[in-house]
Amino acid sequence: DTEVTQTPKHLVMGMTNKKSLKCEQHMGHRAMYWYKQKAKKPPELMFVYSYEKLSINESVPSRFSPECPNSSLLNLHLHALQPEDSALYLCASSPKWEGASTDTQYFGPGTRLTVL
Amino acid sequence: RKEVEQDPGPFNVPEGATVAFNCTYSNSASQSFFWYRQDCRKEPKLLMSVYSSGNEDGRFTAQLNRASQYISLLIRDSKLSDSATYLCVVGAPYSSASKIIFGSGTRLSIRP
Numbered sequence: 001d002t003e004v005t006q007t008p009k010h011l012v013m014g015m016t017n018k019k020s021l022k023c024e025q026h027m028g029h030r031a032m033y034w035y036k037q038k039a040k041k042p043p044e045l046m047f048v049y050s051y052e053k054l055s056i057n058e059s060v061p062s063r064f065s066p067e068c069p070n071s072s073l074l075n076l077h078l079h080a081l082q083p084e085d086s087a088l089y090l091c092a093s094s095p096k097w098e099g100a101s102t103d104t105q106y107f108g109p110g111t112r113l114t115v116l
Numbered sequence: 117r118k119e120v121e122q123d124p125g126p127f128n129v130p131e132g133a134t135v136a137f138n139c140t141y142s143n144s145a146s147q148s149f150f151w152y153r154q155d156c157r158k159e160p161k162l163l164m165s166v167y168s169s170g171n172e173d174g175r176f177t178a179q180l181n182r183a184s185q186y187i188s189l190l191i192r193d194s195k196l197s198d199s200a201t202y203l204c205v206v207g208a209p210y211s212s213a214s215k216i217i218f219g220s221g222t223r224l225s226i227r228p
Contacts, residue, residue, distance in 0.1 A: 033216075042203055042218035043160065056215055090159055104150065105216075107159035 003027075004108035006091050012114045015081060021111045023074040023091030031097035032074040033105065034066060035090040043090055049074060050097040081115045088112050117142055120206050122219035130227055133194050137222045139204030140186045148207035149180055151189050153200040154221065160203055163189070191224075199226045 004025045013019050023032065031050050035043035048056035049068040063085075065077040074091055088110045094103035122139045129135050141149075149166035164171060166178040166187045177190040187204055204219040 042220050044218075045216050048215065103148075104162050104165060107161065109159050 004091055004093055004106050006089075006108035006111050008111055009109065010112045010114075012116065013078065013081065014116050015083070017081075018077070018079045020078065021076040021089055021091075021113075023076075023093075023108055024072055025093040025106070025108075026072055027093060027095075027106070028071075029093035029095050029106075030071060031094045031103070032068065033092040033094075034064075034074070034076050035092065035107075037088040037090055037110070047076075048097055055097060078113075081113075083115050086113055086115045118220075119143060119208070120204060120217045120219040122202075122204055122222050124220055124222060126223035126225055128225045128227060129194060131194060131196060133226075134190065134192045135194055135224065136191075137189045137202055137204075137224075138186050139188070139206075139219050140184075141206045141217075142185070143206070143208045144182075144185060145209045146185075146206045147209060149187050150205040150207075151176075151178055151187070152203045152205055152218075154203055155200050163202070194224075194226050196226050196228065199224055 007022045033048050034046040036046055037043040045058050046060045047066045052068045063080050067075040090110045091108040092105040094105045119142050151163040152160040153163045154160040164173050164178050166180045168180050170179040175192045179188045201221040201223050203221045206217045208215055
């Protein structure tokens with residue numbers, strides 16, 4: 001099973017809402033990632049979790065709050081978002097994260113988020 | 117200068133043609149290199165990792181030139197199904213500001 005799943009596929013939320021994005025993998029990978037991708041742009045790294053611990057936060061605003069409850073799950077909690085946060089949010093996993101090198105990443109299909 | 121740069125294209129080539137993309141990176145201490153492809157409104161998928169010795173997978177050949185700090189992707193006998201955006205990805209050492217950097221992507225369109 002080389003699949004990363006993400007739910008929901010689409011999400012529309014208001015600026016005062018609280019919502020969560022979910023990501024799951026059962027490949028035994030110990031590194032998981034959140035990316036944000038705007039239209040016609042490459043993915044931008046937001047967070048890296050390694051062995052369920054937050055390793056990298058790429059100066060993401062606090063209205064995005066990641067959580068890694070266990071080695072298979074990764075959540076992204078959203079609160080008080082802005083319309084400019086509308087984007088495709090991609091989750092990825094890889095066997096490990098060692099900082100100096102990067103394993104092949106497997107991406108989920110993404111959640112397309114619209115903030116009204 | 118961007119940390120990872122790609123020619124955005126689009127490259128529009130006939131079926132059966134050979135096409136090559138380059139990607140340059142600025143951090144000489146970068147450790148890992150990949151080519152991903154991304155279809156419209158889909159997630160990126162790994163095409164191949166790039167090694168110093170070069171590697172080939174069917175019609176695809178990837179090479180790394182550390183001295184000149186670029187990676188390349190060669191597609192031979194291109195198929196209609198090769199139409200996609202090709203993203204180079206560079207893994208930088210831990211001390212860098214950004215650890216995983218995607219190039220902006222090169223759009224490839226294969227015409228019949």
